[in-house]
Amino acid sequence: xxxxxxxxxxxxxxxxxxxxxxxxxxxxxxxxxxxxxxxxxxxxxxxxxxxxxxxxxxxxxxxxxxxxxxxxxxxxxxxxxxxxxxxxxxxxxxxxxxxxxxxxxx
Amino acid sequence: xxxxxxxxxxxxxxxxxxxxxxxxxxxxxxxxxxxxxxxxxxxxxxxxxxxxxxxxxxxxxxxxxxxxxxxxxxxxxxxxxxxxxxxxxxxxxxxxxxxxxxxxxxxxxxxxxxxxxxxxxxxxxxxxxxxxxxxxxxxxxxxxxxxxxxxxxxxxxxxxxxxxxxxxxxxxxxxxxxxxxxxxxxxxxxxxxxxxxxxxxxxxxxxxxxxxxxxxxxxxxxxxxxxxxxxxxxxxxxxxxxxxxxxxxxxxxxxxxxxxxxxxxxxxxxxxxxxxxxxxxxxxxxxxxxxxxxxxxxxxxxxxxxxxxxxxxxxxxxxxxxxxxxxxxxxxxxxxxxxxxxxxxxxxxxxxxxxxxxxxxxxxxxxxxxxxxxxxxxxxxxxxxxxxxxxxxxxxxxxxxx
Numbered sequence: 001x002x003x004x005x006x007x008x009x010x011x012x013x014x015x016x017x018x019x020x021x022x023x024x025x026x027x028x029x030x031x032x033x034x035x036x037x038x039x040x041x042x043x044x045x046x047x048x049x050x051x052x053x054x055x056x057x058x059x060x061x062x063x064x065x066x067x068x069x070x071x072x073x074x075x076x077x078x079x080x081x082x083x084x085x086x087x088x089x090x091x092x093x094x095x096x097x098x099x100x101x102x103x104x105x106x
Numbered sequence: 107x108x109x110x111x112x113x114x115x116x117x118x119x120x121x122x123x124x125x126x127x128x129x130x131x132x133x134x135x136x137x138x139x140x141x142x143x144x145x146x147x148x149x150x151x152x153x154x155x156x157x158x159x160x161x162x163x164x165x166x167x168x169x170x171x172x173x174x175x176x177x178x179x180x181x182x183x184x185x186x187x188x189x190x191x192x193x194x195x196x197x198x199x200x201x202x203x204x205x206x207x208x209x210x211x212x213x214x215x216x217x218x219x220x221x222x223x224x225x226x227x228x229x230x231x232x233x234x235x236x237x238x239x240x241x242x243x244x245x246x247x248x249x250x251x252x253x254x255x256x257x258x259x260x261x262x263x264x265x266x267x268x269x270x271x272x273x274x275x276x277x278x279x280x281x282x283x284x285x286x287x288x289x290x291x292x293x294x295x296x297x298x299x300x301x302x303x304x305x306x307x308x309x310x311x312x313x314x315x316x317x318x319x320x321x322x323x324x325x326x327x328x329x330x331x332x333x334x335x336x337x338x339x340x341x342x343x344x345x346x347x348x349x350x351x352x353x354x355x356x357x358x359x360x361x362x363x364x365x366x367x368x369x370x371x372x373x374x375x376x377x378x379x380x381x382x383x384x385x386x387x388x389x390x391x392x393x394x395x396x397x398x399x400x401x402x403x404x405x406x407x408x409x410x411x412x413x414x415x416x417x418x419x420x421x422x423x424x425x426x427x428x429x430x431x432x433x434x435x436x437x438x439x440x441x442x443x444x445x446x447x448x449x450x451x452x453x454x455x456x457x458x459x460x461x462x463x464x465x466x467x468x469x470x471x472x473x474x475x476x477x478x479x480x481x482x483x484x485x486x487x488x489x490x491x492x493x494x495x496x497x498x499x500x501x502x503x504x505x506x507x508x
Contacts, residue, residue: 003117005124036430036475037177052461052473059458060139064482067131072124099315 006072013066020054140399145453149462149469150486154196154206156468157189157483161213167220170476177231180251181477183233184205187255187309188480190217192487194262201301201489211266218263218272221256223282225275234298239300240374244354245261246286250295251303253283259314265491280317283310284328292339292356293332301359303304304340304348305366307332315376319495337381345407346388359455364432368439374487375496386443394436394448399449400458402428403436434478438485442492456482 002037031047033042141333161167174181182192187333224232230252231238238249247331260276261267268350287310294302295310313331314325340348347362348370367389374382392407404427433452440449456462460471460478471479 003120005120009124009128029461030461032472033475035473036478037181048473050457055461058461064128064131064135068124068127068136068213071127071130072120075123075127093361 003076005078009065009069009072013069016054016065017058020058023051023054035074043095065078075088107111111240113165113269129282136398140454143400143454143457145450145457147451149482150440151203151206151315152464152468153470153479154192154210154468154481154487156205156470156479157192158209158213159465161189161193161217164220173204174476178461179235180234183252183255185477185480186217186475187259188484190214190262190418191260191492192480192483193217194266195487195489195491197266198489198491198494214263214266215269215283217408218259218269221259222272222275225256226237238298243296243299245281245290245296248282248286248295249297250283250286250310251297251306253279253286253295254306254313257283258309261313261320262491263382264321265316265495280313284325287332288328290354292354293328293335294352300354301351301352302354303366304336305350308370309439312373312376315499316495319498326377333378333381344409345392347392347407348386357430362389362392362407364389364403364429365435366395367393367433368403372438372492376492379496379499380428383443386439386445389439390448392435394452396451397426399451400455401433401448401453402426402455403432403452405429405432430474434474434481434485437490438481441488485495 028047028051031044032051034044034048063091112226118253149491170438171182172186174185193210196226197207197214213432230249233252233255234249244247257279259273260279264272265348274425283295287293287307292302294307297303297306310401311329314329317323336348339357340352342358342361345362347367349358349361349362350363352358367385370384371382374385382386393404394401397406402423405422406427408427433455437452438451454473456474460473460482462469463472465484471482474482
């Protein structure tokens, strides 16, 4: 059920807010005022940009990834469920890319 | 490793499904996003309470002043001006919250006393960028930036009554500004050697207007002459906006800037409301823009090739061209001119990008720094003081609006 795109979406949806939270808990948010001038060190400025970038990504990209992951998972679940129902009825699911019918050698 | 055709098809299907899902999710989330960042309505009060506490905490206030001076010494004085204006609005009779009025007045008094102490202990150049020493001033040898802002702080305090011991200093600073402006051919005084700013000249004019409101003196001749001259010589032909920085012979050094024009319009409303509104509307249409429900302001009108990022604009956002300085001051313009829709758009940006954080006494915008917070404080606490003085202004229109 878990394919690569779904994994990526989940990593963004959960990972970015988690990183943001970690940055905040680590006190990196205290460097944010450096953006308004007065940065004492380039690292301080980098940390400030990272904090703001993470926050904005958490509020924009991460929720989009979360919603998309939910949509993908739901659609996969529906397809899977449909396949189960069809199988239960004794039907044979023919894959579109299944091996072509045997052609007699000529 | 090679994939079986069925696996390839499944992978393709999974990626296509993910892309469609991301597009659908974007279409769902982006329209919701601005509504999740609408202003709560508490911001003006919370910022004010934080400012009152901040001014009361001498150690913290001085540390912030020191940090501001490290970046730009002007900001130390400008922060005091914006804070003083907001505190005076809160302490002005008729302000909404009487409980906060007394503490606002106390904080304003402390701010004024700190300023006096700083002015006594060091020359005015403490508030100027180092290039103030590069050449000699052409006019009186004084900086209108310092005289105008100090006079404005003192005049708003005096307008609230009491503190008559401040009158000599206020009169001295205002007198210097009036003398310098009256003596100049273009009625402008220098902020730096052979360098005048519409920001500083209109700030001085605002201080003069508050002085007239308090003392019933009449300096409308000077204001009328400055505005009439500005309409002819200082309006950028392309944008119709007042330029920011110019030589004493009116040679333009920097054209219109978002970090100047909104404050200029805010100041001019005390003398010429029609011209002030015209400048605000032009600035709004050329500088303020809406991205996905969030309002931002450019530092320069589109197509201005000579513009460059500096300490006033702040770091300009790539691609969008938005400037924190212009966006903050656009908020001041929007509140001053009752432009609620623009105010809401700009407030959303402040909420998402400036990172509001609750403090024990109120709130602060983390990314805005002390200067940005002072501008937001003033913008959101624009009120009865400025409006009453504006309403009592001599109704003149010095020359036609260009």
